[in-house]
Amino acid sequence: MTVADARPAHWEAAEALRTADPLIADLLAAEDERRAGSLQLLAGESLATPAVLAALTGPLVDKYADGYPGRRHHTGCAPADTVELLAIDRARELFAAPHANVQPRSGTSAMLAAYAALLRPDDAVLAMSLEHGGHLSAGSRANFSGRWFRFHGYGVRADDGLIDLDQVRELAREHRPKAIVAGGISYPRHVDWAAFREIADEVDAYLIAAAGQTAGLVAAGAAPSPVPHADVTVATTHKLLRGPRGGLLLCTAELADRIDRAVFPFSQGGAAVHEVAAKAVALAQAATPEYTGYVRRAVSGARAVAAALGAAGAPPLTGGTDTHLVSASVRALGLTGVEAERRCAAAGLMLGRCAVPYDPAPPAETSGIRLGTGTCAAQGMGEAELGEVGELLGRVLRGEAVEPVRGRVRELARAFAGRR
Incomplete structure (x- = not known):
């Protein structure tokens, strides 16, 4: 099978799966739907390329x-x-x-x-x-x-x-x-x-x-x-x-x-x-110019997110970032990491909580959030879009109404859906 055959082969495999195990097929479709209506900001995630997926299923x-x-x-x-x-x-x-x-x-x-x-x-x-x-x-x-x-x-x-x-x-x-x-x-x-x-x-x-x-x-x-x-x-x-x-x-x-x-x-x-x-x-x-451009978008986007969080009252740890990672404290906003994670998830902004050094909050709650820009950059987002994502995060963390933010998140997710 060549890489060019990967997409037709994927759909043939999908039909075989639906015939053999419709429950699993439905759950995979539900994951696609979840992603289509939210922005993936978990630090350890990105998107495997179509060529990588083709090799995996070969x-x-x-x-x-x-x-x-x-x-x-x-x-x-x-x-x-x-x-x-x-x-x-x-x-x-x-x-x-x-x-x-x-x-x-x-x-x-x-x-x-x-x-x-x-x-x-x-x-x-x-x-x-x-x-x-x-x-x-x-x-x-x-x-x-x-x-x-x-x-x-x-x-x-x-x-x-x-x-x-x-x-x-x-x-x-x-x-x-x-x-x-x-x-x-x-x-x-x-x-x-x-x-x-x-x-x-x-x-x-x-x-x-x-x-x-x-x-x-x-x-x-x-x-x-x-x-x-x-x-x-x-x-x-x-x-x-x-x-x-x-x-x-x-x-x-x-x-x-x-x-x-x-x-x-x-x-x-x-x-x-x-x-x-x-x-x-x-x-x-990873040895191509296209990949280098992707990484540069991820890093510049992370800096934009960090700046937006700082402006919203959630200062980034170390004062910023050199990478695609952003860690920030939400203590000044009166939040735990658990509550911040929950609020962001309700708005379709999927990130994680993390410990903040020297913070008295118990490990199960934490006072920090951690995110990465790898997935959004893989979908084509750059500094401008990720800066807006940072502003949306800030609005949710400050306690603004979730639905308007959720609506804009869906718009961004749809605009960049399907890209790898």
């Missing part, structure tokens, strides 16, 4: 391919091998990385493999605390990371919200971690990878770059790359990269074998080759 969805190219545990893997080698080469070229592993099924799976390659149970790890923007895989007790390793959390400065590198250095000297994880999921500024490298070298620690949210920016040259500084870079292929849901590992040549063995056979079974094919497509598309 014949490789059926193929078993345990192992690596040339070293499979099954026969009939010649096309699968070529697909994976293409994905690896494209990842290495796009990120200027000595080695890439394209098999992880998610960013968390990729982080698990990174830990497995570098650490042993009960090793000390220094990472951004969850309260200050770290991911669950950075030491949450509900996650494997917090149960298998001894995590110590660094945070951001109270005055400007930027990563406190002095604290990072002090904690590294105190705890002598086996690894330092740089980066988080709610941090809207560029990370000083070189400074983290210097600290890691001082205490003889591995440096792991948590780049799940920012890999797409790096691919477009819109953010500094962690690859020259980190021993292992953990990324995702969805979010701004607009690929399938999945993970990606980049590492030094010296760690290549350890990383590969940590993915297969240690933490995963056979590769999902249809996902690998879709990753290969996304990585190729």
Whole structure:
């Protein structure tokens, strides 16, 4: 099947689904309808491109391919091998990385493999605390990371919200971690990878770059790359990269074998080759001028949203953003993050809540909201449209009537519906 055949094949598949399972077909249609009447601002979401979707639904969805190219545990893997080698080469070229592993099924799976390659149970790890923007895989007790390793959390400065590198250095000297994880999921500024490298070298620690949210920016040259500084870079292929849901590992040549063995056979079974094919497509598309334009729209749009929220009384954390992410405090508006999320959802503005560093609100409520501009930028929105979205958010958060905002949200959603 060629890419040109993808849309007819999609409709043939849709008809087959409706015949076989009308309930699931109706639920998928309901998801389409939900999206058509709302704006998707969740920080971790974007839109997979049509070519990525075509690869995901191609014949490789059926193929078993345990192992690596040339070293499979099954026969009939010649096309699968070529697909994976293409994905690896494209990842290495796009990120200027000595080695890439394209098999992880998610960013968390990729982080698990990174830990497995570098650490042993009960090793000390220094990472951004969850309260200050770290991911669950950075030491949450509900996650494997917090149960298998001894995590110590660094945070951001109270005055400007930027990563406190002095604290990072002090904690590294105190705890002598086996690894330092740089980066988080709610941090809207560029990370000083070189400074983290210097600290890691001082205490003889591995440096792991948590780049799940920012890999797409790096691919477009819109953010500094962690690859020259980190021993292992953990990324995702969805979010701004607009690929399938999945993970990606980049590492030094010296760690290549350890990383590969940590993915297969240690933490995963056979590769999902249809996902690998879709990753290969996304990585190729990320090297195009069109993709660079998309990322620039996402970043300029995020800055416009941040400015509008600040004007509405919800100041952005760190004072703004360098990325597609915006985190803001709604405490001055008398709201919790939960209430803000609910109000915005009622108006068709889909975003999430997040913790605000040094805030006394309980974790279940929070005082912050977090959003991303990846999906709206993928639909064609730019700075002007996203600035208006920020104003709509401000109106809802200030307590204005929901229906007028909801009506304008529907208009914007319809105007940009169907674009990928």
